[in-house]
Amino acid sequence: MAVKDDVLAALGKVLSPDGKPLTQSGTLSDIVATDGKVFFSITVDAAAVKQWEPVRERAEAAVRATAGVTSALVALTGERAPGAGSAAPSRRPQMQAPPGRPQPGGHAPPSPAGIPGVEAIIAVASGKGGVGKSTTAVNLALGLRDLGLKVGILDADIYGPSMPKLLAIRERPQTIGGTRLKPIVRHGIPVMSIGFLIEEETPMIWRGPMVMSALTQMLREVEWGALDIMVVDMPPGTGDAQLTMAQQVPLKGAVIVSTPQDLALIDARRGIAMFRRVNVPVLGIVENMSYFLCPHCGERSDIFGHGGARAEAERLAVPFLGEVPLDMEIREKSDSGQPVVAVAPDGALAKIYRDIAARVRDEISIASRPAPKIVIEA
Ligand SMILES: Nc1ncnc2c1ncn2[C@@H]1O[C@H](COP(=O)(O)OP(=O)(O)O)[C@@H](O)[C@H]1O
Ligand SMILES: [Mg+2]
Numbered sequence: 001m002a003v004k005d006d007v008l009a010a011l012g013k014v015l016s017p018d019g020k021p022l023t024q025s026g027t028l029s030d031i032v033a034t035d036g037k038v039f040f041s042i043t044v045d046a047a048a049v050k051q052w053e054p055v056r057e058r059a060e061a062a063v064r065a066t067a068g069v070t071s072a073l074v075a076l077t078g079e080r081a082p083g084a085g086s087a088a089p090s091r092r093p094q095m096q097a098p099p100g101r102p103q104p105g106g107h108a109p110p111s112p113a114g115i116p117g118v119e120a121i122i123a124v125a126s127g128k129g130g131v132g133k134s135t136t137a138v139n140l141a142l143g144l145r146d147l148g149l150k151v152g153i154l155d156a157d158i159y160g161p162s163m164p165k166l167l168a169i170r171e172r173p174q175t176i177g178g179t180r181l182k183p184i185v186r187h188g189i190p191v192m193s194i195g196f197l198i199e200e201e202t203p204m205i206w207r208g209p210m211v212m213s214a215l216t217q218m219l220r221e222v223e224w225g226a227l228d229i230m231v232v233d234m235p236p237g238t239g240d241a242q243l244t245m246a247q248q249v250p251l252k253g254a255v256i257v258s259t260p261q262d263l264a265l266i267d268a269r270r271g272i273a274m275f276r277r278v279n280v281p282v283l284g285i286v287e288n289m290s291y292f293l294c295p296h297c298g299e300r301s302d303i304f305g306h307g308g309a310r311a312e313a314e315r316l317a318v319p320f321l322g323e324v325p326l327d328m329e330i331r332e333k334s335d336s337g338q339p340v341v342a343v344a345p346d347g348a349l350a351k352i353y354r355d356i357a358a359r360v361r362d363e364i365s366i367a368s369r370p371a372p373k374i375v376i377e378a
Contacts, residue, residue: 003068004033010062017051022059027052029213036070037197038063041213043077052076060179073197075213112248115219118152120252120364121230122283123245125275127267129236132288133257134162135334136324137233140255140286141189142341143350143357149228152183153191156245157235158214161195168337172196173222181222187342192222215244229364238274246278253283253367255321255360260287260308268309272316283363284319285309286356289326319363322356324349 008023008031016025022042029041042059044052056076063072115121124137137153144151155163163169167186173196174182183190194214224230232251234242245251254275258268272282287309291302313320324330327349333340341350 003036003038003066004031006066006068007031007033007038007063010066011059014055014058014062016055017048022055033069036068038066038069038072039074039197039214041075041077043213049076057179071197073214073217075217077213077216112250114250115224115230117226118224118230119228120368121232121249122252122360122364123156123232123234123242123254123275123280124257125234125242125254125271126236126257127238127269127271129160131236131257131259131267132324133236134166134233135330135339136255136257136286136288137231138163138166138334138339139341139350139353140357140360141229141231142187142339143354144229144231144361145187145189146341146345146350146354147357147361149361150226151189152224152227152230153189154218154230154232155191155193155195156215156218156232158194159235161193162233163191163193164195166334166337166339167191169193169196176223179221181218183222183224187339190224190227192218192224194218216248219249229361238270242271242274243278246275246280251275251280252364253281255283256285256318257288258285258309258312259289260302265308265312268312269316272318281363281367282316282318283360283367284321285313286321287323290323292326295328319359321359321363322352324352324356 011028012021012023014022016022016027018025022028027042027044029043031038031040033039042052042056053076056074060072060074063069063074124133124140126133134155134157141151141153153163155161167184169184169186169191171184173184173192176182181192183192184196185191232245234245254271256268256271256275258265268285272285275282287307290307290309291300293300309323310320329344329347330340330349333343340347341353344350
């Protein structure tokens with residue numbers, strides 16, 4: 001790959017704070033170069049981030065000046081040094097304790113910094129793909145908007161971004177001052193997705209640090225403006241990206257999307273366990289493709305054994321947020337980039353999503369309440 005070699009050569013001329021060439025500093029992730037767009041991250045000790053910021057800038061400028069490169073995104077990621085700090089031991093997100101096992105040391109990691117101007121960040125998640133998580137995320141965001149809230153959407157599904165298609169977005173985000181990105185606005189909602197930056201055919205070589213840096217960049221280097229709620233469409237599963245999100249930003253809570261089938265519910269349970277492990281409140285479960293309403297006769301059939309998610313929510317003591325039917329209109333509209341809440345706001349489906357949005361809003365305010373102080377009398 002010619003561009004990649006040229007990029008490496010350019011980075012060899014950028015010096016790290018100790019005077020060594022960047023390429024010999026052991027801080028570089030894999031370099032992803034597709035169609036002239038180059039991404040990589042520099043991972044350094046958290047205490048040295050300030051010193052490294054100019055290096056990041058120089059690296060980005062050097063890459064951008066390389067022939068064949070049309071855009072460059074370089075993320076600087078701070079990592080806690082081993083043994084540093086008293087609370088959590090240093091570990092990368094992908095090295096978290098596996099499900100079910102308690103966190104080593106039993107300490108919660110220090111709270112990550114918020115995004116200035118953004119009141120609450122919530123994740124829409126599912127244990128597996130294809131359950132309608134992205135469709136739910138978009139329509140939930142629109143429902144929240146209809147409640148009068150300022151909403152943004154971050155598509156954190158690095159491996160399978162959905163927002164370009166669900167919102168029919170083909171343009172590229174503009175940059176402000178070279179480094180910060182302007183989100184694309186649709187239906188009054190600012191949206192950011194890795195899908196706006198890379199081509200669909202980009203190979204799935206994004207791993208741990210790459211996922212982390214791309215997410216960090218989309219969170220922190222985008223002009224989100226003032227938002228009441230940022231809705232994050234999470235990648236399916238309980239891997240790196242989810243843990244990264246939970247560690248990089250203070251998530252107010254998570255909405256779990258599940259279909260009624262048992263298998264999906266097992267995955268949903270895994271998702272819930274993961275958020276609990278990182279101390280993110282589960283705001284509730286949405287049962288998607290819950291039942292089928294025949295468009296011809298209006299008869300309702302519970303093709304997947306509807307109601308599983310409600311029962312499961314009760315069993316797990318998490319709120320049940322509502323059920324969305326399996327409906328051709330939802331599929332056709334989402335697949336053509338016209339989410340149902342935006343284009344048929346007076347319909348029954350839009351109302352279902354708005355009701356779910358209202359419950360989510362209420363759960364967020366419950367989750368935001370400070371824990372009651374317990375005063376022990378001497
Ligand atoms: N309630 C629904 N009724 C009909 N089709 C749906 C519904 N929810 C999602 N879909 C369709 O199912 C497919 C997968 O949905 P998507 O939101 O992309 O899932 P995920 O993000 O979980 O992979 C899409 O084609 C979408 O249009
Ligand atoms: Mg999706």
